Amino acid sequence: MRFFFRPLPAFTVATLVLLAALIALGTWQVQRLHWKLGLIAAVNRNLTLPPVSLDTALALGKNAEYRRVALTGRFDHGKEAYVYGVVEGGPAYHVVTPLTLEDGRTLLVDRGIVPEKLLDPSRRRAGQVQGTVHVVGVWRSGSVPGLFTPIPQPARRLWFVRDVAAIAAADQIRIAAPVLVEADATPNPGGWPQGGHTVVSFRNEHLQYAVTWYLLAVALIGVYVAFHVQKGRLGTRSRGDAVKPL
Numbered sequence: 192m193r194f195f196f197r198p199l200p201a202f203t204v205a206t207l208v209l210l211a212a213l214i215a216l217g218t219w220q221v222q223r224l225h226w227k228l229g230l231i232a233a234v235n236r237n238l239t240l241p242p243v244s245l246d247t248a249l250a251l252g253k254n255a256e257y258r259r260v261a262l263t264g265r266f267d268h269g270k271e272a273y274v275y276g277v278v279e280g281g282p283a284y285h286v287v288t289p290l291t292l293e294d295g296r297t298l299l300v301d302r303g304i305v306p307e308k309l310l311d312p313s314r315r316r317a318g319q320v321q322g323t324v325h326v327v328g329v330w331r332s333g334s335v336p337g338l339f340t341p342i343p344q345p346a347r348r349l350w351f352v353r354d355v356a357a358i359a360a361a362d363q364i365r366i367a368a369p370v371l372v373e374a375d376a377t378p379n380p381g382g383w384p385q386g387g388h389t390v391v392s393f394r395n396e397h398l399q400y401a402v403t404w405y406l407l408a409v410a411l412i413g414v415y416v417a418f419h420v421q422k423g424r425l426g427t428r429s430r431g432d433a434v435k436p437l
Contacts, residue, residue, distance in 0.1 A: 197424040206415045210408055217404035224397035231393055233257075238391070242327050245292065249368060255330045257391070260372055262326045264292040266300070268319045270362045272348045273310060274301075278388060284310055285353075286384040287371065289364050290326060296367040299355055300326055302374050303384030317381030328372040329389045 234257045242261035243251075251258065267289040274285040283304040290300045302318075309315050333355030336343075341351040345361045359366045376387025419425035 192427050192429045194427050195425070196419070198419065199422075199424065202415075202418070206411060210411055213404050213408040213411065217401045217408065220397045220401035220404060224395070224401065227393060227395045227397055231395070234391055234393075238329070238389075245296065245298070245367065248330050256332060257389075258330045259327060259375075260330050262290060262292060262298065262300075262328070262372065263323060264290045264326075265323060266290055266302075266320060268312060270364065271302075271312065272350060272358050272361070274350045274353055274358075276304070278304060282307065284349075285388075287353075287358060289359075289362070289366075290324075290372075292367075293323075297364055298367055298370070298372055299359060299364075300328060300372045300374055301331075301353075301386075301388075302379070303386035304388055305384050309383055315381055315383040318379040318383045320380060326372065326374055327377065328374040328386070331371050331373055331389070333369050333371060 237257040238259065240258065242259040243255075245260060245262060248255040248258060248260050271286055271288040274287055276283055276285055283306060285304055286302045287299050288302055289297050291297050305315065312319055331353075334353040336352050336354060343350045343354070343357065348361075350358060353371055355366070355369045355371055373389045374384075374386035376385075379386070416425065
């Protein structure tokens with residue numbers, strides 16, 4: 192008894208090309224998995240480090256993302272803007288206010304959320320803190336509108352994405368960096384806005400994707416083998432006997 196295999200050339204080449212692609216996609220997802228795990232670890236580490244100054248954050252560049260910063264300055268409440276969002280309790284509005292530091296530089300601070308009924312600052316006067324304030328918050332990069340992002344309403348000072356550059360430009364504010372500093376949960380007078388709403392959530396399904404691509408590669412091999420067996424091009428036979436498919 193001996194084994195025989197007579198592969199179909201064109202089908203074999205096509206199978207090898209597709210198999211290589213599936214394995215490459217699976218391997219790429221494994222690499223993405225390691226990258227994502229590293230990113231999550233870096234973010235969690237940054238959030239536990241002591242707050243840094245603005246100059247240190249600027250020097251860190253992209254590595255400043257999710258670092259806590261400590262700032263001292265004055266809020267310009269007359270130029271606060273609102274970014275629509277959804278929190279655990281439902282729709283809310285993030286109050287974004289320029290903070291002018293002691294050296295004259297300005298950053299946008301997400302002071303926290305308010306419900307729609309408190310969007311009018313006259314209804315939360317206690318929280319419109321005057322004078323010098325000390326803010327500790329998380330350094331976050333801004334966002335850009337997507338294809339389905341609603342159009343902002345500058346007249347109402349309302350935005351639907353954290354478009355820092357556009358928010359600053361609407362009030363002709365020159366900011367020191369295109370970021371939002373998300374204030375921590377330190378209570379504001381009157382209880383509003385409520386800070387401490389930094390969200391750390393990263394979609395991480397790369398392992399499932401990798402397994403899927405590798406299983407498809409295994410399935411492709413099974414189809415290739417079954418096809419050749421069915422065509423009588425793969426099997427075993429004894430000398431003088433007819434072909435016996437595997």
